[in-house]
Amino acid sequence: MTEIVLGVGASHSTLMNTHWDQTFHKDRAERFRDALAEARDRLAAARPDTVVLVGSNHFRGFWLDLIPSFTLGVGECVASGESGTPKGPQRVDVPLARHLAGSLVEDHGFDIAFSARLQIDHGQSHAIQYLLDGLDVELVPLVVNVFAPPLPTLERCERLGRAIRETVLSFPEDRRVAVIGSGGLSHRLPWPDWRAPHGDDEEFMVDAWLNGRENWQDYDARRREIIRAAEAALTPEFDEEFLSLVERGETRRLTGLTAGELEKRAGNGAQEIRTWLLMAAALGHVPGQRLAYEQLPEWLTGMAVAVLDPAHPASPASPEGQS
Template sequence: MTEIVGLVAISHSPFAQLLPPTGPTAPGARFLADAERVAAAVSELAPDAVIVIGPDHFHANFYDLMPPFVLGVEQATGFGDFGSRSGPLPVAEKLAWSIQERVTAAGFDLALSYALTVDHGIVQSYEMICGTADIPVVPLVVNTTAPPLPTMPRCIQLGRALGNAIRSADFAGRVLLIASGGLSHWLPSADPRDPDLDGERRAGVIHGGRDPHAFDAAREPRIRALGGDPHTQVNIEWDTWFLDRLRHADLASIAALAEDELERVAGRGGNEIRNWLIGAATAATPFVWTSYEPVPEWITGMGIGTTFPVDQPNSA
């Protein structure tokens, strides 16, 4: 039997690397300090494998074929966008295949990849929480970028199936869950049906997989230009409500949000909370510790939630 030792749900942002805090009170400093405390707690938990649930930002999946869920089963390679790690990641293959078999038996036909490219949506959170330990990972990529998105109730159903699959997996070890993404942030549309999407960008999100590095070179300056503005929109009230619901294990209230309502209150980037829902349903236990810092300069409300205690500064 496999033991789930806990869940870390954590925001990511390319600007955590591009615009790091310049001092202990600078934007993002509190978030990064709390992430370090979570990493220390994870080290004490000593997981044998990590399952990272996160998005792709048009570095591996494009609209020539956009799967809702992709499970990496053999090789995973960091794309290296925005200063995140590039090159191969260690993959827990036996655990990945065991999950694939059991989740399929539960009625989920996950796409699978023997050679999965993962970007900062997976890699940044993995590195923040696991450091340089190179703990074997199982990456689960969820389409949270543009329609058609998996519904939030479907994400909860997948999480429950994933939890059952992990606990009965043919893997004698301790497994940590990491859910990466969110919270509120407003991003430009990447929907090919959007009439405001110009021809070049539309072609890119459909055909960019033919040369993803060239597509990224053209796209990354537009993303970089979004950072650094202290007046960027972040919805503190909604982010706080969301974290509170997870402290109460109230997934139903979150799942009841209509898709257009979610984007209204949390932006298109808020769709990444699907990863948190999958993680929370997998762990099947409420958050016992949370952290939150709105960082408009990083265009995101930066949150963390864990299902295990985390030491606070100067605590015994």
């Protein structure tokens, strides 16, 4: 019998690795780091065999020569290892991954892409580094396109999460499965719409995204300079609203937002909440527990951690004051 035993949503930022000594709000950063450790302990206590790891792509594993909306790793998986995140081969639960790929197509009508040699970046390896540290688990990696428009709709992501739930629970072998959504919350990256770059920096970024498949490291130094020069643009009001929905098990209420509306409200980086939404749907939208929310402009991001435990659902947060 296969069970889904825990869900975790967690923000990521490589600046946590590369610029800790330049982090001004150390108290906030340490609270976020402690929340990651608590979530890791909750995962350890849940004893998963396999983690469905839902993350975004930052143009180190996918390039503009081919950008599927959803890509499932069904064989080899290699982490790119940028900015101090884990590098090299990752263990994949191939039987469960291939069961998912087949059933999502045949039973649920999702023409999901798959890769037998998937390269992931910090959109997932940050979670491997902090949430899965020391845990003896295999992965089913799922990469969601959140940065190369047109993007999959929020409604489509939620439906995929529900389909993954049904497919995992139908797996004929015994598995204890956890689901992690890695990304968000509000932030704005100095990344262009690839279809209409303006100025040297934006044209450089699009060139890196299009031509970096064989030499992405050659672009990284200037990419980092462009990102570090960006002004932080956090939207704590949106983050609080989103986390309240997580706590109440109501993240599906956001599925009516378009990508443009979401970017206007919380920045282009907020498109990563698709990973949380998908995770929450895979957990049956059980009410979650917020472990941390910190505004960290040094990391350009509203940083949060939450846990969804189907065995011990959190008491739904009060909707008072929420829009």
